[in-house]
Amino acid sequence: MIDEWAPEPFFEQLANVLRSKINSGEWPPGHKLPSETTLQQTYGVARGTVRAALDVLREEGLVVTFVGRGTFVSPK
Amino acid sequence: MIDEWAPEPFFEQLANVLRSKINSGEWPPGHKLPSETTLQQTYGVARGTVRAALDVLREEGLVVTFVGRGTFVSPK
DNA sequence: GCGGATTTGTACGTATGTATG
DNA sequence: GCATACATACGTACAAATCCG
Numbered sequence: 001m002i003d004e005w006a007p008e009p010f011f012e013q014l015a016n017v018l019r020s021k022i023n024s025g026e027w028p029p030g031h032k033l034p035s036e037t038t039l040q041q042t043y044g045v046a047r048g049t050v051r052a053a054l055d056v057l058r059e060e061g062l063v064v065t066f067v068g069r070g071t072f073v074s075p076k
Numbered sequence: 077m078i079d080e081w082a083p084e085p086f087f088e089q090l091a092n093v094l095r096s097k098i099n100s101g102e103w104p105p106g107h108k109l110p111s112e113t114t115l116q117q118t119y120g121v122a123r124g125t126v127r128a129a130l131d132v133l134r135e136e137g138l139v140v141t142f143v144g145r146g147t148f149v150s151p152k
Numbered sequence: 153g154c155g156g157a158t159t160t161g162t163a164c165g166t167a168t169g170t171a172t173g
Numbered sequence: 174g175c176a177t178a179c180a181t182a183c184g185t186a187c188a189a190a191t192c193c194g
Contacts, residue, residue, distance in 0.1 A: 009162055035178060046164045051179090067179050068172035085181055111159055122183045127160085143160050144191030 002043050010045050011052035017043075018053060022062055022073050033063065033071045078119050086121050087128035093119075094129060098138055098149050109139065109147045 002013050021027045034042065039050045054071055057063045065071040078089050097103045110118065115126045130147055133139045141147040 011162080037178075048165085049163060052162085065179070066172085067170070068177075070172095070178065087181075113159075124184085125182060128181085141160070142191085143189065144158080146159060146191095 002045060011049045011056070014039075014043055014045065014049065014053035015056040018057060019060075019062060022057075027073050029073050029075045031073045033073070035070060078121060087125050087132070090115075090119055090121065090125065090129035091132040094133060095136075095138060098133075103149050105149050105151045107149045109149070111146060 001017050002010055006013060008016075018033070027033065033039070033054075036047050036050045036054070039045075039053075040047045043050075054063065054065065058065060062074055063071050064074050077093050078086055082089060084092075094109070103109065109115070109130075112123050112126045112130070116123045119126070130139065130141065134141060138150055139147050140150050
């Protein structure tokens, strides 16, 4: 999923991967994303990198995050 | 400058401090801000915290950053 | 133009606090 | 009370772009 040799930084690649899952409908509105800990294990990156990727999606309005609950795909 | 006991997080306090310098005219448009390394020493916080504060100001459009050059107060 | 110093960007790890379940 | 999950903050290392002597 994450290409060590791609020119794009990891957090950007990860943002793209997650965005695809949302745009494709694999993760519909309201769907809870895996936790940051799960994502870092799944993609083999540090938690800070996961957070950077989620920051991108938050700015795009694609996801919303709640402390203690998790990150969810924004409602349509 | 940074109040250890304030309810606001450090990065937010620091953003406020820097924003004041801009809004007061102490740092006019085009002025080069101190480097992240200098800021972290000046305010006694980690570089990540400095960057978080600058992120806030960048989002507000108050400053612009260039790799290898520095961060500058946005032109009017 | 070269080479070192400076400055920001990315990425890692760790610790602690706060909110939720 | 305990486990889960995100927020903040620290530190470190290296890469990339730029600046300057």
